[in-house]
Amino acid sequence: MSTRIGATMRPTVVFDFDGTVALGRGPLEAYATCLGELTDGEMLTSCRTAVERFDAGQTSYRDGYDAIQTTARGRGATDEQLSTAYLRSRQLLATDAAPIHPPAGLAEFVNELTTRATCVLATNAPDLGIDRALSALGLAGALTAVHCSVGKPDGLEPIIAATLADGPTLAVGDIWENDLAPAQRLGADTALVGVGQPAGTPTLRGATLTDLYDDIHAWASRPVTVPAGARPAERL
Secondary structure, eight states: OEEEOOOOSSOEEEEOSBTTTBBSSHHHHHHHHHHHHHSOHHHHHHHHHHHHHHHTTOSOOSSHHHHHHHHHHHTTOOHHHHHHHHHHHHHTTTSTTSOOBOOTTHHHHHHHHTTTSEEEEEOSSOSTTHHHHHHHTTOTTTOSEEEOSOOTTTTHHHHHHHHHHHSOEEEEESOIIIIIHHHHHTTOEEEEESSSOOSSOOSEEESSSGGGHHHHHHHHTSOTTSOTTOOOOOBO
C-alpha cells in the first residue's frame, strides 16, 4: 500500500520503520507469543531465546524477525503459521501487547527536518496498526508519504527512483541489504543505523538514529543543486 500526499523539489529522506524509527522488543514479543499460540509453549521459549542471543551479538541473524523465523522454521513451523502469527502481531502494534518507542527526540528531529526535506516512510510491514504506531512515535502528520508492504529490497527501488527524480535522496535504515543497498545502486545516499553491521558502504553510520540527527540535518541543508547521490564527508 502506498499513500502519497504531494511531492516537492526538496531533498527527500526515506526512513525505514522497525529498528529505525520504531524501537523496542514489543512487536517481536507479540510475534513470538502469537506463534506460540499457534504451535506450543516450547516454540515461544525458543524464539525468545533466539532474540536474546541476537541482541547479545551472539548470532548472525539479520534482525529479530529473522531470529524468530529461522528458529521457528527449524522447529517445524509452517509458512502459514509464520504469516498468520505475524499478521496477528501487527494488529497489536503500538498497544500494551506490542509496545514501541521512538529514538530520543525523534518527533522534534523529524519536524525540524521537514523544513528542509521531504520525509517518507518505507516499510515491508503491512499497514495494520501503522497509524496508531505513527501517533505513538510522534510522527502523525510529519510524513509526506507512507509506503507499507513495500517488498524490500526490490520493492524499494521504484520509491527511490521517484524521489531521486525530485532531487537528492537519503535512505535511512538498519538492514543494509533491504533498506540501503537498493538506494545506493540507484545513486542515493545512505545512512546505516545499528551496531555490528559490517556489510555495505553507507554514506553515514551511527549506533542509533539519534547519533545521526546532526549529520542528516547537514545532509538536508546542502544546496539543492548538489547532484543526487553526491556524498558528503562520511562519519564512520
